[in-house]
Amino acid sequence: MTAQAGVDVPVVRPRGRATRWLGGDGAFRVVVTACSAVVLVTIVAMVIFLLVQGFDAMRHYGFFSFLTTARWAPSEATATSASPNPYGILQFIYGTLITSLIAMILAVPVAVSVALYITNFAPLRLRRGLSSLVDLLAAVPSVVYGFWGIFALLPALKPIGGFLASTLGKVPVIGVAFSGPYFGYSYFAAGVVLAIMVLPIIAAVCREIFATTAGSWKEAATALGATRWEVAMVAVYRPSRTGILGASILGLGRALGETIAVTMVIGNFVLSINKSILGQGATMSSVIANEFTEAVEPFHLQALFVVGFWLLVVALVVNIIARRIVAAQAAL
Amino acid sequence: MSAEAFHIEVASDMVAAVASDAEPLPEIVVETRGLDTWYGDFQALRKVNLSAAKGRITAIIGPSGCGKSTLLRAINRMNDLVPGYRTSGEILLEGVPAPTDPAGVIALRRRVGMLFQRPNPFPMSIFDNVAYGLRLERRRSRRDLEEPVERALQRAGLWEEVKDRLERSALGLSGGQQQRLCLARSLAVEPQVILMDEPTSSLDPIATLRVEELMREFRDEVTIIIVTHNMQQAARVSDVTAFMLMGEGRAGELVEINRTRELFNRPQDRRTEDYITGRFG
Numbered sequence: 257m258t259a260q261a262g263v264d265v266p267v268v269r270p271r272g273r274a275t276r277w278l279g280g281d282g283a284f285r286v287v288v289t290a291c292s293a294v295v296l297v298t299i300v301a302m303v304i305f306l307l308v309q310g311f312d313a314m315r316h317y318g319f320f321s322f323l324t325t326a327r328w329a330p331s332e333a334t335a336t337s338a339s340p341n342p343y344g345i346l347q348f349i350y351g352t353l354i355t356s357l358i359a360m361i362l363a364v365p366v367a368v369s370v371a372l373y374i375t376n377f378a379p380l381r382l383r384r385g386l387s388s389l390v391d392l393l394a395a396v397p398s399v400v401y402g403f404w405g406i407f408a409l410l411p412a413l414k415p416i417g418g419f420l421a422s423t424l425g426k427v428p429v430i431g432v433a434f435s436g437p438y439f440g441y442s443y444f445a446a447g448v449v450l451a452i453m454v455l456p457i458i459a460a461v462c463r464e465i466f467a468t469t470a471g472s473w474k475e476a477a478t479a480l481g482a483t484r485w486e487v488a489m490v491a492v493y494r495p496s497r498t499g500i501l502g503a504s505i506l507g508l509g510r511a512l513g514e515t516i517a518v519t520m521v522i523g524n525f526v527l528s529i530n531k532s533i534l535g536q537g538a539t540m541s542s543v544i545a546n547e548f549t550e551a552v553e554p555f556h557l558q559a560l561f562v563v564g565f566w567l568l569v570v571a572l573v574v575n576i577i578a579r580r581i582v583a584a585q586a587a588l
Numbered sequence: 589m590s591a592e593a594f595h596i597e598v599a600s601d602m603v604a605a606v607a608s609d610a611e612p613l614p615e616i617v618v619e620t621r622g623l624d625t626w627y628g629d630f631q632a633l634r635k636v637n638l639s640a641a642k643g644r645i646t647a648i649i650g651p652s653g654c655g656k657s658t659l660l661r662a663i664n665r666m667n668d669l670v671p672g673y674r675t676s677g678e679i680l681l682e683g684v685p686a687p688t689d690p691a692g693v694i695a696l697r698r699r700v701g702m703l704f705q706r707p708n709p710f711p712m713s714i715f716d717n718v719a720y721g722l723r724l725e726r727r728r729s730r731r732d733l734e735e736p737v738e739r740a741l742q743r744a745g746l747w748e749e750v751k752d753r754l755e756r757s758a759l760g761l762s763g764g765q766q767q768r769l770c771l772a773r774s775l776a777v778e779p780q781v782i783l784m785d786e787p788t789s790s791l792d793p794i795a796t797l798r799v800e801e802l803m804r805e806f807r808d809e810v811t812i813i814i815v816t817h818n819m820q821q822a823a824r825v826s827d828v829t830a831f832m833l834m835g836e837g838r839a840g841e842l843v844e845i846n847r848t849r850e851l852f853n854r855p856q857d858r859r860t861e862d863y864i865t866g867r868f869g
């Protein structure tokens with residue numbers, strides 16, 4: 257980190273331009289433009305595809321009726337009656353948002369701490385190994401997290417869930433969000449699994465930020481007689497905070513869409529919004545994964561496409577909002 | 589008559605002799621004795637004896653890579669953070685061996701400030717930059733900080749320029765202003781020594797002169813050791829100059845240290861002469 261401070265950096269000069277072939281610029285531009293266009297076209301095509309596939313259900317029940325109902329009961333669907341809409345998806349949107357929120361609340365502080373530890377406190381010999389270990393968390397397949405979640409995490413979370421229910425659950429107003437009983441499968445368990453899954457993503461980006469941006473500030477702080485801890489805090493100054501936020505958004509994107517592991521531990525309760533995070537629920541992706549192979553009721557499959565459409569919308573909106581926040585932070 | 593004249597002559601001679609001896613009987617603030625440093629197996633400094641006196645600006649000159657920065661960073665123990673760095677020999681502060689334990693080193697760094705090659709203000713407001721060191725000492729109210737912050741900015745010659753925008757980001761200042769802000773940040777904790785490692789090498793000539801002026805202004809209160817590879821700068825600002833050169837095995841050695849005028853006009857060592865006359869490095 258401070259090791260190179262005294263060493264002069266050689267200046268790299270651009271080589272003469274006149275003699276060089278410039279056609280590469282044009283070709284390169286065409287290629288990158290085409291690639292960007294492909295990305296855009298894919299997203300638009302996907303939205304259109306989901307809308308087209310869900311069109312019959314939306315025409316039958318009304319475009320917004322899906323969002324105003326929180327009850328998903330395919331067996332009550334008939335080909336003739338349009339109201340009430342048996343395919344309400346509000347509880348799934350809630351499930352997606354609440355599990356991601358729990359994941360971020362748990363993962364961001366831990367990931368930032370891990371990155372701070374690796375870049376500032378860990379003995380040099382251990383740094384590389386620790387980094388790889390954290391990266392390895394990202395390599396574990398989702399389904400393994402799900403399995404592990406069911407058989408190891410759920411039992412382990414029992415006492416914590418019970419504790420939350422008997423303490424926070426008794427507090428007026430916010431108690432609703434923590435009321436028991438706690439059986440295991442829950443938003444909470446899904447949030448914890450997600451937290452572990454997004455942790456390596458956030459930690460890896462933060463590690464890069466802490467290792468690169470703050471070198472000269474760390475020197476300044478050290479020279480002013482800051483302790484090791486105070487020097488480490490330099491890494492989370494405002495410019496880095498933008499980076500931490502960006503890293504969190506990357507993790508959030510993963511959390512919003514993650515399917516298999518969540519489906520395995522969330523309980524897949526689809527009939528209403530469970531106000532308590534200790535209760536069972538479902539997310540937009542979990543309901544699609546669970547039901548698309550056996551969607552036999554009228555408009556059932558189409559309704560799942562509607563869920564898919566709104567999942568995409570939620571993901572895009574969250575991303576745009578998050579990007580706004582980052583941009584606003586960066587402009588400060 | 590002649591006897592009397594003789595007598596007077598002797599007297600005035602003696603007065604002169606006494607004056608030059610006693611004239612600011614230099615109080616040594618920083619001293620290294622037989623200082624060796626290594627980066628791993630590479631010896632970067634060999635048997636360096638440097639002393640810097642109060643009220644004087646001591647310049648260290650020498651070709652690139654001869655260990656000037658290493659010497660400075662040995663004094664405030666910044667190099668302790670470099671893996672594989674070792675040191676032997678003595679470093680004295682006001683005649684007392686500099687502490688080596690973690691708490692002692694931190695206390696040491698509060699007495700010995702440092703200015704770097706590139707201005708490195710924190711990405712916070714101008715006020716918070718200057719207050720940083722004071723806040724490390726203990727929690728203080730904003731009101732408590734206003735006075736010392738203003739004083740530090742005054743001493744760094746920056747107050748008039750920034751007094752209306754203390755809450756703005758320090759990163760919006762020009763390079764020269766940023767370096768003076770870093771100076772104010774160091775001065776705020778009232779250090780006894782400030783180490784400067786080529787503090788003007790990234791500044792334009794006018795900003796450079798401004799910093800040099802300031803150094804002359806507060807040299808009576810703060811002992812300054814400045815590394816520069818610009819000999820004109822050493823000649824302009826310093827009272828004492830030390831010349832360093834790579835010796836055997838590229839280890840940096842202190843060749844000669846003398847009053848600046850002496851060193852430049854009547855170098856004692858052949859290598860010093862070669863260097864200052866441009867025959868070398």
Ligand SMILES: Nc1ncnc2c1ncn2[C@@H]1O[C@H](COP(=O)(O)OP(=O)(O)O)[C@@H](O)[C@H]1O
Pocket residue numbers: 258259260261262263627630632650651652653654655656657658659670
């Ligand atoms: N952190 C470091 N690790 C290893 N070698 C270093 C380090 N810093 C400086 N050196 C070496 O020590 C020698 C002296 O460097 P330095 O003190 O920066 O010289 P100067 O400031 O006079 O240009 C050089 O050979 C340099 O390569």
Ligand SMILES: [Mg+2]
Pocket residue numbers: 262656657658785
């Ligand atoms: Mg140097």
